[in-house]
Amino acid sequence: MKIATWNVNSLNVRLPQVLAWLAAQPPDAPVDVLALQELKLSDDKFPAAAFTAAGYHAQWFGQKTYNGVALISRSPATDVVKNIPGFEDDMARVITATVDGVRVIGAYFPNGQAPDSDKFVYKMRWLTALREWVRAELVTHPNLVLLGDYNITFDDLDVWDPVGLAGTIHCTDEERTHLRALVDLGLHDSFRLFEQPPKSYSWWDYRMLGFQKNRGMRIDHILVSEALRPRVTACTVDRAPRKNPQPSDHAPVVVTLDASV
DNA sequence: ATGCCTCAGCTCCTGAGA
Numbered sequence: 352m353k354i355a356t357w358n359v360n361s362l363n364v365r366l367p368q369v370l371a372w373l374a375a376q377p378p379d380a381p382v383d384v385l386a387l388q389e390l391k392l393s394d395d396k397f398p399a400a401a402f403t404a405a406g407y408h409a410q411w412f413g414q415k416t417y418n419g420v421a422l423i424s425r426s427p428a429t430d431v432v433k434n435i436p437g438f439e440d441d442m443a444r445v446i447t448a449t450v451d452g453v454r455v456i457g458a459y460f461p462n463g464q465a466p467d468s469d470k471f472v473y474k475m476r477w478l479t480a481l482r483e484w485v486r487a488e489l490v491t492h493p494n495l496v497l498l499g500d501y502n503i504t505f506d507d508l509d510v511w512d513p514v515g516l517a518g519t520i521h522c523t524d525e526e527r528t529h530l531r532a533l534v535d536l537g538l539h540d541s542f543r544l545f546e547q548p549p550k551s552y553s554w555w556d557y558r559m560l561g562f563q564k565n566r567g568m569r570i571d572h573i574l575v576s577e578a579l580r581p582r583v584t585a586c587t588v589d590r591a592p593r594k595n596p597q598p599s600d601h602a603p604v605v606v607t608l609d610a611s612v
Numbered sequence: 613a614t615g616c617c618t619c620a621g622c623t624c625c626t627g628a629g630a
Contacts, residue, residue, distance in 0.1 A: 416620050557617035
């Protein structure tokens, strides 16, 4: 079973690339669940028919211009929840559903802009609310995956210039403390369960030849619960779509689980 | 230097992303 996350930075623009990427998977190892972020379209504009034609179900939670998340799945998704219950938010950032016995929480974490900004304050509040939502979901769903665009790096390994970017957005102690608190709920960073190529990132700035120079950050993560950890056999960043014409600034991250015991 | 790209929208500039 393969579960993936991809911030597409406008599904309107990236839909052909998403469909091509799904179609390019090996027939014996398709992507079973794909969490998308930054749809940047309202619910009525979601291209549901295109995913149906490709053999996928879809659940979506859109918003005009900004944000918007979706779960694309080969099996139907059930028990869908949009955003964080009990947390008032006018942004569409979270979608949760159960697919093939796995509780999947797809999330587009706030950017935060700068540590001294109002948006950073919102990011901290949002992170606290998300943690309580994940904590509650784990009680009833031990097989759980939390994945998406976290907009936070774990440590210097995730940053192309850890000295120059120390303390800047995505790299602050406050953000990393929140990220570790999520892990401390009983989750594991799939990517670091395996040896990885040095300087592995999931996002590169569009400017200054960021991708070509591999000046990036690893900010897209797939955390798996303790119960799922024994099933994880691989986690990789697929850099290929970042080489497409008109790419998203993010690359997909994919985790592979073996069949349930 | 606060821009360098990219995208959406009250579209020929601005805000936001990260």
